[in-house]
Amino acid sequence: MTQTRTRFAPSPSGFLHLGNARTALFAFLFAKHTGGRFILRIEDTDLERIVAGSEVGILQDLKWLKLEWDEGPDRGGPLGPYRCSERMHIYEAQLKRIQKETRVYRCFCSPDQLDQDRKLLSSQKKVIKYVGRCLNLSEAQATEKAKTTPYVWRMHVPEGAPVAIEDIVRGHVEMQRDVLGDFVIFRSTGVPVFLFQNAIDDALQEMTHVIRGEDHLSNTFRQVLIYDALKLKVPTFSHLPMIGAEDGGKLSKRLGSLSIKELREEGFLPQGITNYLALLGWSPGDTAVTGEKFNLEELGKAFDLNRVHKGRALFDFQKLRFLNQQHLHDLNLDQLLELAPCKLLDWSAEWKSAIELVKHDAATVNDLYKVESFLNKPSFDQNEAAQKILKTDNARKALEMGISEFKTKVHQNPAVEISLKESIQSVGKAIGLKGKDLFFPFRVAITGVEAGPELIPLAKILGAPEVQSRLEKAFEYSKA
């Protein structure tokens, strides 16, 4: 059996988004699972849509996600080039070939004309397709007209049996030929359209499996016609369900922040993202037994296209965070330090201890920045919940008493963690407070917020003078 080959073929028109990344991931996992090769091809035929720098960005993001390719524009391979703009001569040669094999003709209809045709068809409740105006021009007529008028090449779709594919995800799908219409394969600019270019490249680069989004499904039938005309081997298709936004809308348009780049900047881990993405539209089976946490290698072992869903999935940010947290917990302090952007690099021993304190409830690397807010003096102006807590009688009393207790206790025992704890305890006994009522005033006084790291160890890091100063400041605020 020949080795499987599959590919990810983005166009360099923007950032790598979650939807694209999921497609790339599934193709990658399929290649890993079958011991095949994963190829990267940049589809940059439409010069107008190319965004400078986006190819570099996409490559970076894929590498960061650890979706490494075996062949691609940056590393070459036996069936290159891997950038479509460098393959133009191939498409031109294939256009000449297809002219001999099947009916392909020049179409001189202007975009305005075509637009009108579509509107008319739409109002007549008919299938919207090319009306065939240029189909019956003679060779002589066409040649003459071509001297003065721009034209595209269309491939004629003759009557016949429905075009069918066996899709691994969707099963047998077929389409009547009369709804297809004669379609454009070469633009008037002399550049092939996606349909043609993509089919040619997949065949010539010997892809055994084409794994892509469901939005390509209806194009597939036209591509099959191209393969048949050129007597090229039709790859096995797998059309993945789309990913929708949390509100049910479209992903890329509504949630523009969901590029891989931005998730990285928000402190998400590649293994967290790939784990989450793999579970969007695919499941390894009984997760009650296997759990849901997988690294890339485990995903590769388990992955199976036959288990991919047909229906679309909605993106869930909470679950992404959760899974990311699971992977973050696996990292030790040094690994976190490695990941942390430069502003945290100058770690003192105190900072390291502080990081340990916040690590457990951090879901992303950036959550670790909470440390900063705890190491800086709190401000109560922004936080209503904190204000509410400090403005109670109990808080006032507890803080007043706590401060004087703390002052004397610190004299007897300079270890903050002990003196503070004992102070809070005796305040609790004296006023009759316990649990939240007792601890919240002190927590808020010291950290400024209701949720945060363990109070006593944090106090140890801050030191006695700082703790006392914060308590006093909070007490002043409480009285004011």
Next chain:
RNA sequence: GUCCCCGUCGUCUAGCCCGGUCCAGGACACCUCCCUUUCACGGAGGUAACCAGGGUUCGAAUCCCUGCGGGGACGCCA
């Protein structure tokens, strides 16, 4: 509008192909309790779904039909 596809908790899903073991299992989120004289972490529970209606069958989430709902495509975009 036309064509294609899909429809299990709010969300991701297991189960569906090979009807009974499913008054439907897991996970996120939410709620409760435990742990901790605090929040979080961790642990234990709980609320919550087979789109609707017809068939077929002793029996249907599972098979068939219709309706409804959702998505995709209909470009000289990819």
